[in-house]
Amino acid sequence: MAEDLSVMWDKASVPAAATAVVKRIEGFFASPYDDNGSLPGGTWTIGYGTIRDAAGDPITSATPPITESQAVTLLMRDMNGAAEDVRQRVQVPLLTREAASLISWTYNLGGTNLAKSTMLARINADMKGAVPDEMRKWINQEGKPLLGLLRRRWAEAAIFVGLAPDNACVRAWKEIESLHDWPSF
DSSP states (O other), rough: OOOOTTSSSOOOOOOOHHHHHHHHOOOEHHHHHHEETTTOOEEEEETTTTBOOOTSOOOOOOOOOOHHHHHHHHHHHHHHHHHHHHHHHSOOBBBBHHHHHHHHHHHOOOHHHHHHHHHHHHTTTOOOOGHHHHHOOOOEEEEEEEEHHHHHHHHHHHHTOOOOOOHHHHHHHOOSEOOOOOOOO
């Protein structure tokens, strides 16, 4: 049975849609990789974009490979952390789809960025219509806009406004070909 994303978020849970989006966007990697490729400033990750191993130590190039089952365990640990950041900072009720979107965003960018974002201020002022434009602002890595981050932010914004997660991810990678693209939802 599909998750109903149009109901109020049960704050005790991580919406399945959030986890599905992160898994789809991040992809599974058994061995550590630098998520910035050949550019400086990258972060070593493993599994589904996890930056800390099971012991809580940062991922490095020397971190041993993991299984997909181990990656899911790490992902759920980190998704629970992102959900807790959203629970602590968002002061208005959220629909499940809105929470899924914000948890994915927070998984990628962290609770500190959520706390200082204008997006959070807009949400807490009950100005949820501003969220897609605020998400679009978070596409830079080391000061440079990245197409992959633009696609991710569009998918998260699309989910926030009501697109099904799978559809949002497919459309983001199909319809966004340059940093100037931002299709209507």
